Amino acid sequence: MYTAQPLRQDVVTPDLGKIGKPGPSLAAEVREQSGTDFYRCYQCRSCGNGCPFVQAMDYTPNQVLRLVQFGMRQEVLTCKTIWVCVGCHTCSSQCPMSIDIAAVMDTLRLMAVEEGVAIGKPNIIDFHEEVLRSLEKYGRAHKLGIMLGYKRQTGRWLKDLDVGLKMLAKRKLDLIPSRVRDVKEITELFQCYWRETA
Amino acid sequence: MSDLRLQDFSYFPGCSLATTAGESNRSMMQAARILGLNLIELQDWNCCGSSSAQTMCKNLSLAMAARNLSLAPPGRPLVAMCPRCLHYLRSTQKCLKSDPETREALEEKWGRPIYTDLEIIHFMEVLSRYGLDRLKANARRSLKGLRYVPYYGCTLFRPPRLAKERYFQGEMENILGALGAQAVPDALSYRCCGSFLSATDPEIVTPLVQEIIGSAAAAKADCLVTACAMCQLNLEMRNTSRAKIPIFHFSEILALALGAEDYEEWFVRHLVDPRLVIRKLAQAA
Ligand code: SF4
Ligand code: SF4
Numbered sequence: 267m268y269t270a271q272p273l274r275q276d277v278v279t280p281d282l283g284k285i286g287k288p289g290p291s292l293a294a295e296v297r298e299q300s301g302t303d304f305y306r307c308y309q310c311r312s313c314g315n316g317c318p319f320v321q322a323m324d325y326t327p328n329q330v331l332r333l334v335q336f337g338m339r340q341e342v343l344t345c346k347t348i349w350v351c352v353g354c355h356t357c358s359s360q361c362p363m364s365i366d367i368a369a370v371m372d373t374l375r376l377m378a379v380e381e382g383v384a385i386g387k388p389n390i391i392d393f394h395e396e397v398l399r400s401l402e403k404y405g406r407a408h409k410l411g412i413m414l415g416y417k418r419q420t421g422r423w424l425k426d427l428d429v430g431l432k433m434l435a436k437r438k439l440d441l442i443p444s445r446v447r448d449v450k451e452i453t454e455l456f457q458c459y460w461r462e463t464a
Numbered sequence: 465m466s467d468l469r470l471q472d473f474s475y476f477p478g479c480s481l482a483t484t485a486g487e488s489n490r491s492m493m494q495a496a497r498i499l500g501l502n503l504i505e506l507q508d509w510n511c512c513g514s515s516s517a518q519t520m521c522k523n524l525s526l527a528m529a530a531r532n533l534s535l536a537p538p539g540r541p542l543v544a545m546c547p548r549c550l551h552y553l554r555s556t557q558k559c560l561k562s563d564p565e566t567r568e569a570l571e572e573k574w575g576r577p578i579y580t581d582l583e584i585i586h587f588m589e590v591l592s593r594y595g596l597d598r599l600k601a602n603a604r605r606s607l608k609g610l611r612y613v614p615y616y617g618c619t620l621f622r623p624p625r626l627a628k629e630r631y632f633q634g635e636m637e638n639i640l641g642a643l644g645a646q647a648v649p650d651a652l653s654y655r656c657c658g659s660f661l662s663a664t665d666p667e668i669v670t671p672l673v674q675e676i677i678g679s680a681a682a683a684k685a686d687c688l689v690t691a692c693a694m695c696q697l698n699l700e701m702r703n704t705s706r707a708k709i710p711i712f713h714f715s716e717i718l719a720l721a722l723g724a725e726d727y728e729e730w731f732v733r734h735l736v737d738p739r740l741v742i743r744k745l746a747q748a749a
Pocket of ligand 2: 356
């Protein structure tokens with residue numbers, strides 16, 4: 267049987283001196299956009315304890331909710347946690363108050379992109395952009411192209427060469443992308459994205 | 465399901481099954497053919513949007529999934545095998561249902577109607593409708609003696625947004641159980657495989673994959689069976705521990721049980737050689 271690891275102890279304590287000024291509240295904005303009422307959170311930390319990736323985060327998921335409640339916009343939008351989160355919904359399914367924490371994370375990521383803040387985990391946004399480049403071009407994900415583009419960008423080719431070669435040898439990476447015939451229909455859809463944020 | 469037309473389904477392969485997980489796709493098509501289910505690939509489908517579009521732009525991810533919905537003819541359910549694709553297609557359908565304005569704008573853009581009442585189901589649901597008794601009657605190889613960990617990963621039953629929709633938890637055990645295999649319950653069946661972190665930050669994912677595989681080894685399982693092709697790949701690719709347990713996609717085991725002959729061809733694409741497990745099955749038979 268697997269025994270749960272204790273919640274990590276070494277996370278950053280938010281600087282409460284930076285609590286947001288009264289005004290249009292960040293919390294209300296996030297609640298509206300995510301459709302999730304996280305005001306009910308009583309900091310039981312189930313979400314933090316259950317998140318498989320908490321070790322790689324700077325704030326635990328429950329702390330992220332707290333930052334939002336405190337209106338600490340800068341801290342929360344530039345943190346690593348929202349990018350490390352893969353949206354696995356482990357937290358959401360374990361929350362005793364049925365708060366969809368993953369939906370809050372989705373919203374915070376979108377807000378970070380829209381507001382153009384410094385990204386807490388740039389290699390992850392690089393990856394998503396690489397995937398989108400492939401989607402814009404072919405309408406489908408061309409994994410080899412994504413891997414090549416992504417590794418080039420972050421200079422981490424060698425790190426993963428072994429796995430990449432194994433995948434090539436097993437023909438798990440197609441050399442030629444599979445593509446949508448009516449690719450114009452796809453590229454049109456990207457106007458909302460590249461043109462506004464790029 | 466005596467009505468023949470009931471056996472027709474629109475099928476959305478998605479990027480993983482169309483490429484990296486070609487073996488899963490192939491085995492699923494085989495299984496379907498053996499059972500007389502007609503999976504009709506969605507004409508000119510595109511990526512469901514995936515977590516990347518979802519992350520970067522709401523409109524984009526909605527539109528990408530919606531385009532697929534606009535390609536699906538009415539009157540037959542749309543089937544997906546990838547849990548993530550299923551999730552995005554369903555959430556988008558739900559969105560468009562409650563937002564007719566956006567739906568109409570997209571319909572006009574593409575000149576095609578979007579049927580928001582279209583049923584969108586997982587392949588396992590197709591099988592459970594087909595009937596487990598009938599499935600059993602079609603089996604050519606018994607899976608008796610195969611101890612497997614049903615690995616659902618995260619997406620197949622979790623998102624609260626879709627909480628009122630059908631769940632698939634336990635479905636794999638029902639289906640593979642009917643075919644003789646024995647589910648091993650005490651392993652990490654729902655622990656996330658790491659998703660895109662497997663590509664961006666392998667050092668985060670590797671120890672977690674180790675734990676998943678370790679839990680399967682401790683439970684003395686012969687293999688893990690995943691519901692998702694990306695999970696399958698991540699678990700194989702990021703396992704650096706000595707325990708090398710083969711990871712199968714659900715459709716491979718299904719096709720095997722239904723008597724698919726060409727399994728050797730797709731098995732060699734695995735990063736962990738699964739032939740030992742198959743030999744064990746052959747000996748038990
Ligand atoms: S599990 Fe729910 S209630 Fe508990 S800390 Fe997390 S969000 Fe708050
Ligand atoms: S959805 Fe995000 S925060 Fe929640 S458990 Fe998964 S990775 Fe952690």
